[in-house]
């Protein structure tokens with residue numbers, strides 16, 4: 001006989017429907033067993049409740065009048081908004097969010113206890129409402145100075161710059177808190193790729209701008225301007241091969257290739273976080 005717990009870890013659901021999108025799932029998520037083997041799980045895109053059929057979802061939508069996530073809208077710029085949701089105050093929503101995101105996150109434990117976390121949900125607005133694009137969670141108190149616990153862009157919106165926007169937003173919050181932050185380890189492969197790209201782009205742009213002033217920046221200076229932790233700055237510079245040992249000390253030198261690659265990356269039209277559109281104070 002098989003151990004039922006092992007069986008339960010095998011990827012169960014294959015397909016979810018959320019808003020206008022049918023999305024293939026990636027990993028196991030502990031939805032209640034009676035939902036686990038349905039051909040499609042139907043999810044309300046605003047409250048993230050789940051239903052076995054399209055009829056049940058339809059009945060729910062008559063009652064559920066939400067057109068955006070719960071919580072406070074702390075940022076709005078063009079069609080993008082961020083909502084801050086307290087795990088203690090919105091337990092059901094936050095648990096539903098964790099169940100949904102676990103479908104695309106393999107290496108993280110799921111937090112049934114959502115109380116210690118804040119959730120930052122990013123939406124894109126159209127005439128039907130504020131649609132869920134992605135989110136990150138953040139411990140209210142992190143002993144390790146993590147500013148992100150889990151981060152996700154829904155698959156139907158990936159590779160469009162939204163992960164970068166989520167990451168940039170997490171560092172804007174750290175700047176307001178006057179803290180240096182870093183994502184919780186381990187990172188997934190996609191998480192690492194996205195963070196590395198963001199760190200490199202931010203640091204290289206800062207250094208290129210700074211060159212015009214003639215004043216050199218240390219690793220700590222870069223950390224303080226970006227809210228990145230010094231180890232992340234150091235590793236990024238090492239990955240860029242930008243640390244040179246020169247006359248008995250390390251200096252930061254960007255190669256022409258690094259500068260050209262950065263110029264090319266910056267030419268792509270990207271959504272940016274506008275700090276002026278952030279209306280937020282830390283709770284502690």
Ligand code: ACO
Nearest residue numbers: 150151152153158159160161162163164188190191194197
């Ligand atoms: N292949 C290669 N490079 C990639 C890929 C990929 N599949 N995805 C992202 N990148 C790199 C690229 O450099 C990309 O820039 P480019 O598109 O201009 O080349 C850059 O990262 C940023 O890409 P975005 O479009 O901004 O990121 P996206 O919206 O796709 O979100 C994320 C990235 C959140 C990691 C997404 O892939 C995801 O949700 N994955 C599943 C969940 C996950 O693994 N989360 C991270 C776990 S770690 C943690 O939670 C702390």
Ligand code: ZN
Nearest residue numbers: 044046047064
């Ligand atoms: Zn709903």
